[in-house]
Amino acid sequence: MTVHPADLNLPPVTDPARVDWASIPSPAFVLDETRLRRNLTLIDYVQKQSGAQIIVAFKGFSMWSAFPILREYGVSGATASSLNEAILAKEEMQGEVHVYAPAYSDEDFPKILELADHLVFNSFSQWERFRPQVQAARAAGKEVLIGIRVNPEYAEVETDLYNPAGPFSRLGVTRREFREDLLDGVDGLHFHTLCEKDSDTLERTLEVVERNFGEFLPRMNWVNFGGGHLMTREGYDLPRLIRVVREFREKHGVHVILEPGSAFGWQTGWLVSSVLDVVHNVKDAALLDVSVSAHMPDVLEMPYRPRILGAGDPPTDEHREAQDAPAGHPYLIGGTTCLAGDVVGEYVFAEPLKIGDRVIFDDMIHYTMVKTTFFNGVKHPDIGILKADGAYQRVKTFGYEEFKAKLS
Ligand SMILES: Cc1ncc(COP(=O)(O)O)c(C=O)c1O
Incomplete structure (x- = not known):
């Protein structure tokens, strides 16, 4: 008998707007248990039905x-x-x-x-x-x-x-x-x-x-x-x-x-980062404690523009011509290696960014986590799980030993 996907009763997922991001040590890849369970419910359904x-x-x-x-x-x-x-x-x-x-x-x-x-x-x-x-x-x-x-x-x-x-x-x-x-x-x-x-x-x-x-x-x-x-x-x-x-x-x-x-x-978690510095060269640029090149390589390889929670797209030429640029504060968002192109792109934030502010990249679990490197010796993000009850479990943290072990 075929069960329609609409009758699946998918479990509810965590609302990122309700997560206390500041309490999660940065940087970190954070898997959301509720989103993983949702995907697994769908996969299990396909497996059984097909x-x-x-x-x-x-x-x-x-x-x-x-x-x-x-x-x-x-x-x-x-x-x-x-x-x-x-x-x-x-x-x-x-x-x-x-x-x-x-x-x-x-x-x-x-x-x-x-x-x-x-x-x-x-x-x-x-x-x-x-x-x-x-x-x-x-x-x-x-x-x-x-x-x-x-x-x-x-x-x-x-x-x-x-x-x-x-x-x-x-x-x-x-x-x-x-x-x-x-x-x-x-x-x-x-x-x-x-x-x-x-x-x-x-x-x-x-x-x-x-x-x-x-x-x-x-x-x-x-x-x-x-x-x-x-x-x-x-x-x-x-x-x-x-x-x-x-x-x-x-x-x-x-x-x-x-x-x-x-x-x-797919869509099971985030890369949590924080602002280390804000510099100005015609435009404002925020330097994060993660690297695009080392921690989100597909962004540069594919390339694609990841979503940042709470941030929007920069004004287009049409916006400028019509003088109706979206309100907010635009920043070039860049990483912490010395690669000039270690930049995700320009994003608009509702409030000016300050040192220590969290910047959360969406959908950073599939492929992203497995493709990371220790380029520049930059701090590798932790790996953690946001449990279904809201508690954060830090699964792994990387230090000098892991960096050194990869070299010789
Ligand atoms: C042989 C093979 N199987 C499975 C996969 C997984 O594909 P996806 O992650 O797009 O589902 C890949 C991805 O490159 C692959 O090369």
């Missing part, structure tokens, strides 16, 4: 202190993109370990094979190289499912940086390069071509996957639809996702796996 297995992609969300909460909602495993993530999956997620990396090294492969329940190869040359080890492990009783990542060469992702199905992509085997003669020992196919997409894109992608690789599906037990399914975004078409997955499962008799990362951490 029959797909939904695992978490560590590359997008690997805040392991929150894994016990994920397990409460039936998240049965993780997908790792390296040996380190595979070890973390075994140690902290404690479910199935799925591994996919664009290429495995001779050094890492035996350890990855030991840890993996599902192992996906990006090319037939990698599969040929490591097949003897897989066969030997299987002969010795190791249970491991083997997949090949295919590239359907169908893309709706606009940003090249995040488009694995673009021209000359090194990710996945195209139909032209596919080796039917090497399928012995392969149980599944994997594709990943979406990024923050809705289920209509998935439906169109599946049509191409079926057209290009459908003839091999009768030999497969499972198909992994990769990540990029932003099922926790407001307005995402959940009924379509559920229908599309069900139809695919029934038509091809395969187990379907989804491995989103963003959907888990």
Whole structure:
């Protein structure tokens, strides 16, 4: 029976306007337990209604202190993109370990094979190289499912940086390069071509996957639809996702796996920072105790403009011409490294910024937390959880030892 998403009874979430930000030590990545539980309720719903297995992609969300909460909602495993993530999956997620990396090294492969329940190869040359080890492990009783990542060469992702199905992509085997003669020992196919997409894109992608690789599906037990399914975004078409997955499962008799990362951490928390100084060079600029480059690298890489709680956009030329600039105090918001471009952009605040004021960046959990660096040796933000009862739990704080450990 299909339960409509409207009947889901989603748990209420914390209102950021009611959080006492000044009581949270700055800087800090703060995960909101209520928002995470809301996402997990939706993911659990999709999993149950569609029959797909939904695992978490560590590359997008690997805040392991929150894994016990994920397990409460039936998240049965993780997908790792390296040996380190595979070890973390075994140690902290404690479910199935799925591994996919664009290429495995001779050094890492035996350890990855030991840890993996599902192992996906990006090319037939990698599969040929490591097949003897897989066969030997299987002969010795190791249970491991083997997949090949295919590239359907169908893309709706606009940003090249995040488009694995673009021209000359090194990710996945195209139909032209596919080796039917090497399928012995392969149980599944994997594709990943979406990024923050809705289920209509998935439906169109599946049509191409079926057209290009459908003839091999009768030999497969499972198909992994990769990540990029932003099922926790407001307005995402959940009924379509559920229908599309069900139809695919029934038509091809395969187990379907989804491995989103963003959907888990989407809108689940903030980066709390504070003002260290305000300087003036034609415009006012606030220097924060975080770095855009070190702590929000996607802002510069993608690039995108993050939302700052309580702050608005700067006046446009049209505003100036019409002399109706929005009221408030504009500031260039910059980080604490000496990189000239360590700047988020210009924002307008209701009150002038003072040293010590909190500046809260929205939606800073998925990808942001995993991509941070110690560039310039800047203080790394704490990691904390805002509990459902409103209490703040400081999970980790970083000091000189962590900085030094990364260097030598
Ligand atoms: C192979 C693979 N699986 C899953 C994901 C997770 O995607 P997302 O976080 O967009 O859901 C990615 C992201 O790059 C990926 O490359």
